[in-house]
Amino acid sequence: MKGQNPIILIPARLASTRLPDKPLAQICGLPMIVQVLKRAQEADCGRVVVAAAEAEIADAVESAGGEAILTDPDLPSGSDRIHAALQAVDADGRHDAIINLQGDLPTLEPHLVKACLAGLAGADMSTLVAEITNEAERDNPNVVKAVLSPREAHIGKALYFTRATAPSGDGPLYHHIGIYGYTRAALDEFVALPPSPLEQRERLEQLRALEAGFTIHAAIVDTVPVGVDTPADLAHAEAVLTEQNK
DSSP states (O other): OTTOOEEEEEEEOSOOSSSTTGGGOEETTEEHHHHHHHHHHHHTSSEEEEEESSHHHHHHHHHTTOEEEEOOTTOSSHHHHHHHHHHHHOTTOOOOEEEEOOTTOTTOOTHHHHHHHHHTTTSSEEEEEEEOOOHHHHTOTTSOEEEEEEEETTEEEEEEEESSOOSOSSSOOEEEEEEEEEEHHHHHHHHHSOOOHHHHHHTOTHHHHHHTTOOEEEEEESOOOOOOOSHHHHHHHHHHHHHHTO
């Protein structure tokens, strides 16, 4: 988008049932939240701020030379957390393009942030997808699928997101990657909306936006970053980063 002044916001909180204190878990000698911060900075798309629910996270980020802002630990979602952080660090509304980057993606390749930002052109929101190549993922409800209508090369218009195997028939299926771009106005409107029926049924927050009539563009990329939710994921991420740093 011409004239964009982007900001990358990374929501993070310590509460995690499967991996306690997840943002502070060590990966290659650094807390995971610092690894994600570094990937965001390497994207070179603009200002990067961690929206921290706890002081321990903010301290880790600031010790690494990053910027952090404390947010209410009782906020219900990452979207609410980044919105609160945005209001605190940019009350004048200078940043008009917002990237919501999950704090548990330490192996994220920086070009994915650029792809998400580019996908925001002409849309209220953007996100990322990758074609499913592993057959086991096609019917796995933990792998969220995006149903797209082709728009242009490497960009589709998102029609739906689901845990089911969709669409039917011949053709690719797309694995949704939980990184989002928003226009400033869209983020303001999104967090003011109540949870929608399909959002609650599928347990997918982005359906709230589609039900409200938002346009979401999905950039089609060729890699899926490792999400860290368990000790096994943590070990996997450590191995991937070790290999990347050789």
